[in-house]
Amino acid sequence: MAAAIVEARGLHKHFGALHVLKGVDLDVAERELVFVIGPSGSGKSTLLRCLNRLEEPSAGSIMVDGINLLDPRTDINHARQRIGMVFQSFNLYPHMTALGNVTLALRKVAGKSRGEADAIGRQALERVGLGDRAGHTPGQLSGGQQQRVAIARSIALEPRVMLFDEPTSALDPELVGSVLGVMRDLRDSGMTMVVVSHEMGFARNAADRVLFMDEGVVVEQGPPAAIFENPSHDRTRAFISQIQRH
Amino acid sequence: MEALIQSFFNAEIAAAALPIVLDGLLNTILLSLLVVPLGLLGGLILALLANVRHPLVRWPLMAWVDFFRAFPPLVLLVLLFAGLPFAGLELGGFACVAIAFFLNTGAYYGEILRAGIDSVPVGQVEAARSTGLSGLQAMTYVVLPQAVRNVLPDLMSNTLEVVKLTSLGSVVAVPELLFQARQAQSVTYNPTPIVMAAVVYFLILWPLVRLLSRLENRALAARR
């Protein structure tokens, strides 16, 4: 097995009295695509957000690309450049062009000159099929295009792992395919990915491993075929038959 | 009718008072160019502090803002001007106006900017932080530009009030427009210079009012 990019151990997260993560372990190998499914409120987003410390875990340890993410001495802003994140609601900066969105962190965090950043940014936009939209603002783009710009914003920083939190849930059905296509290309180029999503078709033919979460624990995990066709837990079976009916 | 024109629109007196009134206008502009940025700076500091949730920051901040919003600016100004010398500080009218406006209009600008910052979805900061921007960078490049745009009509409207309030400077002998006009009036025993000042105020503020109306209409249209 290739080296682990993400090693999370014993993650717990409390929101006040609410115990949301109850001891989650997650290893993600280099080039692996791990797909996370589970009912609403099971803690999928919280897990993902702990992996770049948008949420502070209450207990546990997280190593990403050899960096101890929870060590107070770790420069978290530096570490986050290696961890791309794509949100359900895109979260593009509406006052900037597509290229401006992609180059902001390149200039302000990675310290690139404007010229360098623009060149890298245009390349990233090309990669998501939007080379001709560099000068458009988010308001002038479709949802699918916005999400691809958001992906470009992450990949421009050359992250070691990318986290996707329901990247297609806010999209009209006819726009989902373009975003999944870009994710597929990323995966084929060897990007390590953790994807929370309900796109079972994508999981079946792109995921290396599927992880089922419920009530803050990982109930079971395995290859997509095993989890979808032959789950060993009733809760998994119930969840899968429920979403397949939709 | 003749008498009315003689006392309020006296051409001879207007000609004589013009240099004095224009001198006042210049000072009003200079004063505005001083107090508007000062107020904005004070407001920005307060709005940024409002993001600190710590009770040791939150409660004093709230008290500060409430206090200076409740305190009549004219009283504050007179208190500074007449009171500070007793504390051994001779600051002069201009400096007193600057401090009073920093405190008073800063509190107003602060509330407006805070509302603007609150109007920016939290996802914007999360996206920025996830790419490695620091909290301050996210504020500077992502949140503030959107915040200012969202409350631009309120900022403009407050700025209009601030420019009008510079006439308070006349009370502490700052030779701004109103003060100069009253000087001219007391020398000529004729209110024409005051009318001139009123016209000048209108001429400099009216374009701002128009611009504000257009911004407000645009904001309304955008909301629909």
Ligand SMILES: Nc1ncnc2c1ncn2[C@@H]1O[C@H](COP(=O)(O)OP(=O)(O)OP(=O)(O)O)[C@@H](O)[C@H]1O
């Ligand atoms: N900032 C927060 N403060 C308080 N409670 C929170 C916060 N964020 C999440 N929660 C709670 O934690 C639980 C898990 O939330 P989370 O968003 O991780 O679930 P999820 O599996 O992503 O669900 P969904 O499929 O609906 O996105 C939920 O009960 C949610 O209400």
Ligand SMILES: [Mg+2]
């Ligand atoms: Mg979620």
